[in-house]
Amino acid sequence: MTAERAGGVLLHPSSLPGPHGSGDFGAAAYHFVDWLAVAGQRLWQILPLGPLGPGASPYMSPSAFGLNPLMVDLDDLVRRGWLAEGALRQAADEAGLSGGGDPRRIDFARVAAFRGTLLRAAARSFLAQPAADPEYAAFCEREREWLEEYAAFMAIVTLHPRGEDWPPALRRREPEALRDLCADHAGELEFWKFVQWVAARQWAAVRDYARGKGVRIIGDIPIFVAPDSVDVWAHPELFELDGDLRPGRVAGVPPDYFSDTGQRWGNPLYRWARHRASGFAWWIRRLRAALGQADLVRIDHFRGFAAGWSIPADAADARAGEWRPGPGAALFTALRAALGDLPIIAEDLGVITEDVVALRERFRLPGMRVLQFAFEGDPGNPYLPHNYRPDTVVYTGTHDNDTSRGWFATASERERAFACSYLNCGDGEIEWNLIHAASSSVAATAIYPFQDILGLGSEARMNRPSQPDGCWTWRFEWSQVRDWHATRLRRLSAAHGRCTPG
16 A cells, blocks of 8 residues: 555445435435545545445445445436336335435335335346347456356345245255256346446446546455355355354454454354465455455454454354464465555454564555544553554544544543543544544544544444444435535645645
């Protein structure tokens, strides 16, 4: 990652305004890029773009390669003639989403049903065309290695919504059963391919527009994949599974800042020996795909590459886990040999040991610092700005934290006093004091959640780790954004050498 000083904003596209119940790759995404450019920001950081998993989490996706169907811009489908405008209005009325629904919250169940109905109508219209679109055919061929698996998996999920009801032959991927699936449900497979094509071309257009405005995209990939995912189903040999293709041990973290009992994520662990034997081919494909969607990539839970927390699958929480070694330098050596320089941000938060630091530094990957973790009173705290090094990405908070206002309101009296003393400020605008501290620091990159720029409280928090439901729903309205937000951020960034020219 370049050492050039830069600033940016963390905002997932689902949080954008829009008329269809959730943010997407439509007009609001372009408008937000315009806002970033006016505010002098060079980076837009997003969360994983994959299909959503349990609890609407983008970190539990059923596909490590696909895009979220809920991100598809429906208005674009109308413009292309694949969806009737009247059908869009009628579906919104029937779903109770006329006027866009709650402008500050996403009702994922309602939005998924509404958007799914319209995506199927658009697919029927497109696939009924007498001649195949050459762009669609080229996409299906180019992405065939993962797309065929994804389409088959999603077709089975549609036919058998509960995983335990899958026919054993399909769960085991027996060739005859897969052939019958493709023959009997060809239309269903084409639907899922169509959705991925539309999403990919729309996101590529947003990314190209951002580049034209001097804004680069920071993507995000979780280290692990969901247990009920096409990746585990299609490549069981790469994961620690038992004879019934179920994880015997699962991933998580020990007790930490967020939980006294740790976090039991439930993801299957990798059989790193199998990955090593293949030259880490799956990981190379995964990172190449991620870099096809973004200019830089943050890898969540980087420390798991040095050693991961392995928990018995039947354990109630994460306290019964133990550390087990990861692939270490071998993985990143293979990635660099295949892909060249690695534009990766290493999420190195939590329990970080010397081997994690050594791995990150060996491959010259910037690490992360979060200001909300800084003010416990120890001047040697590594999250305090005077302890940073340039190869650092500093955040006021991440998607897992409360907003800065929310954090300060619930922080201990000692933390609040130390923060005010360190920042030389009162408590009236803690979010902007933290933004100033991040921007003025030596860290090459400073990222601010959009909630902090808008000065929002805990009602705008994106995620609460270990809480399975009710997260990821936050959205904003353009009426909350004032001209001074961009002006103030630009002036601050310019003063600290982070601003885009002009």
